[in-house]
Amino acid sequence: MSTNGRNPESEGAGRTGPITEAELLGAIEAESPAFVELNKQGTASSRRIAAMRGDRAVLLALGGEPAPAWLLDAALDEAIGEFDGETLRRLGEGTPSSDRLPVSRVTPERFTLVNWLRTHPQRVAFSLAAAVVLLVGGVAGLSLRGWLRSTPAPSSPIAQADNRATPAAGSVEIKARPIEAASVDATGPRVDAVTAPEEPAVARAAPTLFEAAGLIEEGRLVVMARGGSSPSIAPAIEALTRHRIDREHSWSLSAGVPEAALALLDLPKAEQTALASDGGPVAEVIVPERSMWSAKLHPTPTALAALLESLRDAGLDVELREVDVPVLIEPVVDPDDVLWWSRAPSSWKRAAAIPVVVETLP
């Protein structure tokens, strides 16, 4: 009913004064019964109101599609992943206000070197002394670094693994471990699965989506994907190669990685699974099939998360891996790349390509 003080009984018949926008809105949204009669009159205004009511019905029926499952996690990674200077300062004082990092950012005071030198003249001498110390220290550090590099590399595989920050990429031995008598089930011998020995504990933690986006630009990110049998996984992966980057997709996948890039990747040998029988030789060694793919995407956490989700939907377990040596792969050029200026500003940044290593069982 009308809330503007006028008698709704008199509206639409012999009314005086112009109709307000609020009243017309009420007619469109069917909140004002007084205008039901107006809609029946068949005038241009009434037809327009009916059409606008139809437009509203269409909008109401649009509904909302669900958000991607990774959306909130990506936002939390981005927001919580930043250190807060206030907490670090309070930790220095001994007693932080909270045992959790606050999410608000403290903007430090603006500092200018000129003002600092101008206000404290005696610090000029200190600055010069600090510069001399830095210079001497830098030269000494460079010399020491050059001396360390000139020393011969150790020959043992274990020492080589320790010298590298990435997990060891040396050979992996598969040994059939005989089952001890005490562990044998009384009902009979059993077949035990023996896997490769664990890699040395020098593996770094997987980067977050936010960190991984930065690694994409540097060419230091690899996606490792492992799945079940190749015949079941292959069609799903092929399906992922059928689209380009467009309004609906923030990434694209193509087969193959350049040989030069492959050599730089320095991938560990694929983990092998050995089936050993009780006390006997290795019954079967299953060597995973490895295929190389190249994913083209804009270096953003959202595009990377969308790629990972699609790989998971294809039945693969995915893992992000940081490598030390940059592997710069030239992305496949699409016709859309020429028309980059016609896309939204979020897509103007040049797309990069990262290697995707897929291991499946034959």
Added chain:
Amino acid sequence: MPRPDPDILKRAQDGDRDALDALLRPEMDRVYATCRRMVGSRQDAEELAQDALVKVIRGLPTYDGRASLSTWMTRVTINACLSWMRSRARKSDKRPISLEQPDTLAGELGTPPGVQVEENTARSRVERALEALKPEHRAILVLRDVRDLDYEAIGSALDMPIGTVKSRLFRARAALRGVLEEDQRATADRAEDA
């Protein structure tokens, strides 16, 4: 929507990830739906929704509980959308959105137009017309018709009195109708020329 649990809210404002997840996950779909209808492209909507959620997380310590959490988050989301759209408008030329509709598709296929085809056509025409509106008109239509908020909630989200909400909402509906009528005239002209 009921107020959030005070303990969860406090822990979320302190940066506890589990508390933030419990607090924000029920709102995630609404944030994304708002962004999806504001910017159109799914890829842009995903990036914009993430940006809005990051702003919500960073600004959560300033949330004082006077408005509901959903209304407060709607305000942050709409502001993020409007900022993004203004930035895009400054950087790129705004090409007229073509409302080419497959009204003749049924004829090309040799089948008479069915109800389903007509409904899909009307839906896509209205969606495209929505994208052609000014950001302020688009925002208020999304909040009223897509999010189904009442006038008070819209006024709280957009920080304007209810009277202004009604006035702007009516003008937004009129603008949407104008875009659709213009397209119908253009379609009729092309049909005559053909």
